Amino acid sequence: MRNVTYIRALNEAIAEEMKRDEAVFVIGEDVADCGGVFGVTAGMMKRFGRERVRQTPISEAAFTGLAVGAAMAGLRPICEIMYVDFATTCMDQILNQAAKLRYMSGGQVTVPLVIRTQQGGGTCEAAQHSQNLEAIFAHVPGMKVAMPSTPYDAKGLLKSAIRDHNPVIFLEHKLLYETKGEMPREEYLVPLGEADVKREGTDVTVVATSLMVLRALEAAETLAGEVSIEVIDLRTLVPLDFEAIAASVRKTGRLVVAQEAWTSGGFGGEIVRRVCEECFDALVAPPKVVGSADVPMPFSPGLEQAVLPDADAIVDAVRAVA
Amino acid sequence: MRNVTYIRALNEAIAEEMKRDEAVFVIGEDVADCGGVFGVTAGMMKRFGRERVRQTPISEAAFTGLAVGAAMAGLRPICEIMYVDFATTCMDQILNQAAKLRYMSGGQVTVPLVIRTQQGGGTCEAAQHSQNLEAIFAHVPGMKVAMPSTPYDAKGLLKSAIRDHNPVIFLEHKLLYETKGEMPREEYLVPLGEADVKREGTDVTVVATSLMVLRALEAAETLAGEVSIEVIDLRTLVPLDFEAIAASVRKTGRLVVAQEAWTSGGFGGEIVRRVCEECFDALVAPPKVVGSADVPMPFSPGLEQAVLPDADAIVDAVRAVA
Amino acid sequence: MQIAQDDLRRMLRLMHTIRSFELTAQTLFREGLAVGQFLGALHSYEGEEAVAVGVCAHLRDDDCVFSSHRGHGHSIAKGADVRAMMAELLGRESGISRGRGGSMHMFAPEIGLMGGNGIVGGGTPLALGPAFAAQYRGTDQVSVCFFGDGAASQGVFHECLNLASLWKLPVIYVCENNLWAATTPICDGWPVADLAPRAESFGMAGVAVDGNDLLAVYEAAGEAVGRAREGVGPTLIEAKTYRHRPHCMVIPEHRPEDELADWHARDPIARLEGHLLREGAISDVELADLVTEVEAELQAAADFARESASPDAATFADYLWA
Amino acid sequence: MQIAQDDLRRMLRLMHTIRSFELTAQTLFREGLAVGQFLGALHSYEGEEAVAVGVCAHLRDDDCVFSSHRGHGHSIAKGADVRAMMAELLGRESGISRGRGGSMHMFAPEIGLMGGNGIVGGGTPLALGPAFAAQYRGTDQVSVCFFGDGAASQGVFHECLNLASLWKLPVIYVCENNLWAATTPICDGWPVADLAPRAESFGMAGVAVDGNDLLAVYEAAGEAVGRAREGVGPTLIEAKTYRHRPHCMVIPEHRPEDELADWHARDPIARLEGHLLREGAISDVELADLVTEVEAELQAAADFARESASPDAATFADYLWA
Numbered sequence A, B: 001m002r003n004v005t006y007i008r009a010l011n012e013a014i015a016e017e018m019k020r021d022e023a024v025f026v027i028g029e030d031v032a033d034c035g036g037v038f039g040v041t042a043g044m045m046k047r048f049g050r051e052r053v054r055q056t057p058i059s060e061a062a063f064t065g066l067a068v069g070a071a072m073a074g075l076r077p078i079c080e081i082m083y084v085d086f087a088t089t090c091m092d093q094i095l096n097q098a099a100k101l102r103y104m105s106g107g108q109v110t111v112p113l114v115i116r117t118q119q120g121g122g123t124c125e126a127a128q129h130s131q132n133l134e135a136i137f138a139h140v141p142g143m144k145v146a147m148p149s150t151p152y153d154a155k156g157l158l159k160s161a162i163r164d165h166n167p168v169i170f171l172e173h174k175l176l177y178e179t180k181g182e183m184p185r186e187e188y189l190v191p192l193g194e195a196d197v198k199r200e201g202t203d204v205t206v207v208a209t210s211l212m213v214l215r216a217l218e219a220a221e222t223l224a225g226e227v228s229i230e231v232i233d234l235r236t237l238v239p240l241d242f243e244a245i246a247a248s249v250r251k252t253g254r255l256v257v258a259q260e261a262w263t264s265g266g267f268g269g270e271i272v273r274r275v276c277e278e279c280f281d282a283l284v285a286p287p288k289v290v291g292s293a294d295v296p297m298p299f300s301p302g303l304e305q306a307v308l309p310d311a312d313a314i315v316d317a318v319r320a321v322a
Numbered sequence C, D: 001m002q003i004a005q006d007d008l009r010r011m012l013r014l015m016h017t018i019r020s021f022e023l024t025a026q027t028l029f030r031e032g033l034a035v036g037q038f039l040g041a042l043h044s045y046e047g048e049e050a051v052a053v054g055v056c057a058h059l060r061d062d063d064c065v066f067s068s069h070r071g072h073g074h075s076i077a078k079g080a081d082v083r084a085m086m087a088e089l090l091g092r093e094s095g096i097s098r099g100r101g102g103s104m105h106m107f108a109p110e111i112g113l114m115g116g117n118g119i120v121g122g123g124t125p126l127a128l129g130p131a132f133a134a135q136y137r138g139t140d141q142v143s144v145c146f147f148g149d150g151a152a153s154q155g156v157f158h159e160c161l162n163l164a165s166l167w168k169l170p171v172i173y174v175c176e177n178n179l180w181a182a183t184t185p186i187c188d189g190w191p192v193a194d195l196a197p198r199a200e201s202f203g204m205a206g207v208a209v210d211g212n213d214l215l216a217v218y219e220a221a222g223e224a225v226g227r228a229r230e231g232v233g234p235t236l237i238e239a240k241t242y243r244h245r246p247h248c249m250v251i252p253e254h255r256p257e258d259e260l261a262d263w264h265a266r267d268p269i270a271r272l273e274g275h276l277l278r279e280g281a282i283s284d285v286e287l288a289d290l291v292t293e294v295e296a297e298l299q300a301a302a303d304f305a306r307e308s309a310s311p312d313a314a315t316f317a318d319y320l321w322a
Ligand SMILES: Cc1ncc(C[n+]2csc(CCOP(=O)(O)OP(=O)(O)O)c2C)c(N)n1
Pocket: B029, B058, B060, B082, B086, B089, C069, C070, C118, C119, C120, C121, C147, C148, C149, C150, C151, C152, C176, C178, C180, C181, C182, C247
């Protein structure tokens, strides 16, 4: 076992897959010279050359579209969009092209594409650099959606995403990049579509994603002895491992969903919907979603913290339903 | 009272507001020469001139951005995006600019903009011309979201939207355009943020939007004598008249949400979430969402009908919870 | 440029096939309407046949074509089976996209037909993909994208010119300037007369060609394809042409009569026939036979389509995931 | 062009104000970091002062400026209060955007400062709005958009050139070509040396200017603004310049040392000072006084910012809706 950062885990996943398969290449802004502004592709250019680590102009629509087309032609692009907020400039390539081409072609075309990007607040970058947009990608059918919370999952999921024959949007979190975690030296994969019980518990099920998994674990610590929390890390929203949620809710009868995205209209509501439809009778308390306040992200640090959900917010929600 | 089509109602709303306020203008593709491909702005060019009915190149990002900027400068643009599906090409102007400018400026900038577009399936136009994307606009804070189901509401809501000082995305439905409804001769407004009980009932609350309101009313007829359905037409998702939903659910104890959008991750889940959080104890049966199957829209008519929710699907859902 | 007479006759036949396809499709569409069945959008390529045929004559099965909403001509010129295409128009399981795509989404990747697109300009970035893949793999394939004068006002198209030129990708952009974008005349879309300077402003080759002159198109495309195969770089071809029909089946004709008459007199098929007759490359009898054969082929295609089964409604979820 | 010496001295002072602002801001940023406080993104305008100042010198308060992520210089040149700007950097309630926007979102609509933008190229379509409004209302206001060489690769920018040219809008696009986009050199972003031909390919005026020469910028901008006010149409100005600092505070310097040295030797402030001294328009003493005054002003601004209160966290939801 080694202890490595989330960034390092991602970096290893990419390097290993590029080595394994010549069809894998990286494309995006600043990905070669500085390894991406967060350093996820650091060292790749040196190792694999400029042909396979393609630094682009600031043309998200063109290079994401290129990646979609290259995937149609049998390559396996890893396309980096620097911030998820910038995906607004290539939404057509994502939602109308990548997600739909296979279906529209009656299954003739395959789009083995990974779009890597990072999201989330907490760095005082204000409204256009702090969003969490997973609900958009999860609502429109045709893309898989991954949101790893640990270095272990980040590496294993990214490798699976690269090998998957479908478009995957891979949502990292900017505040997770420097976090560290255990990881085997041997190769491993984490399959898309399997949730992970990050902490077992008996009283309340907390379903969380990305950074909020860490917050949920903090909350569980805080409440230890008072309320026993089961923390389920979804890891992917599409495919959704609903069975894992259902099994836990059937045990605890109580559900809190923790997402960093805006509370209203987010994926949390979808989980509540499914739980209500499929295990309503198991519920002994109203399910609750903890998320960001429904406003664009303010710049000022105090306001930003007021908008973001933290461990305390989860603690409060758990206490409210427990 | 007169009996007019939904198209005519929209047309009147625009004409009345353009007459009332010189700051109101129309911008979009084909809006002048043919009054838009659905004819909503027919006759406007003749009446108000080419300066106020601006037919654009196929440049959604530029003309939507222009409309945002013109609104910042005090005009009141009505910007037509031909199909909501094409909004993917100007998502940045909608989600990152229009929705956020006021907040980012600390309230200094006002964006009195209406983006009119139409959505929905049922015309065999396949995956890129049949989507229902309201959940995206409702999730990202900063835009109001209207979805009228009747000519009366269409006219009254559009006039309110034009007078509103905030960006409003106004989602029409292509299958509603030819529907007819009663309408007074006198001027009237329908406020944004007030749901309408389209049919009173005692057993099951059906919350519906847009075309699904008509389907819900059909379902109510079908079930008349068996189950008494209360049909609540949200009319706007943002602001959401949650009190209207809560009042009904407190009465009936049963909730079905009917949306044409994909079932998973849609706004239906949000309604379930709110109902669970605020009136869980009133629920005597699991709330249910009826929506489209989670696939891109297939072209073939039989497949399309299999994907779309119809009155029967609502009937089934109501029976399941009643 | 010397062109073998056989090749010219083959191209003439393809042009007739396209025209006959369109006429037959319109008949089917009206039949469908007559029985109250929507068949979605139908955009006729009549009048523009020389463009698709002259360009695709230079392509191999392993070269890619990305088409537009007006894509029947491109598909036929690329070698698609007219029976499968016709069946697609009726949404049959035997359709070229298994009835999932319809008129705007015809795919046959085995012959390099990478699909139409319902999003104007949507194909432009996708086309970069196979061009990139060819360069990446060191093969000499080329990628061609057809789009309209209207699409030339989409931002993404310019990102593509920039990227194609920067990376010297083997891609050929063919702008079919038919003077109209839906009901908008070119003078309301373009502030300039020609597109070639735009390509040049990105440092890439740009040429204008008479799109109704097969020989001219063939020659220009031959040069462009040659340059692409040799790795010299991309080319933009603006083919000046005209559609004989209204924008689509549901929008009435709005263009000036004398303009229509003018362009009908420049019909690309009559023009090529005149050339072949003058050169003695074909006789009147051969010509009549050719037309008869083609018409019979299209009748057979229509019969095949009518007799084919629609997809089983229960299969609506197939082909989403690979 | 004759420029009054008073005007030149005023412009020199503004250039010093910008530089001093940036230096002070960097100090505050490091102070913040020292106490573990994130302060988001900070992009220095040092080295490019002549561009903003030379352009904005022609603008009135009722002319609009749309800025970029690197917007301090544009804001100061447009007349923004440096105290409010500095307070904004610290997220104070007294900030120019009430602390909601931060460095990238400084707004002062009363003086025509319509905000920076976190989306590269995001301001380009917005800038069309006030230009359109001026034309619509028959006033002679102009709208100016500043953006970088990187932003020139965004598709929407080209849609804007097309629309601005087509409608002869009074808009001036100022491309600050500083040879780098984050860590990407211009040779990896542009396949061409100049931007002006691109404007010309849309039928609009395009000029290149030495962006480090205030007099040259002032002259080119004067012509462009004059043409816009007279209704002749838009202009694209490419100002060749260089930033003295790394892309932002958190990205290390990656540019070649000799390139840096070369451009430092062409410092626009030293250059203007040299000119003024040679012409006898300013004396060494006056110059020293000017610098001292400006530095004192900025120190006062920093003090003001530090002493200002942060927004009350409870107000995070304010300013979303008008
Ligand atoms: C992004 C987008 N905007 C608008 C439309 C609606 N639309 C479909 S075809 C068309 C006109 C296209 O004109 P052009 O590109 O010249 O192609 P043509 O139809 O003339 O072949 C329009 C506006 C669309 N499909 N996609």
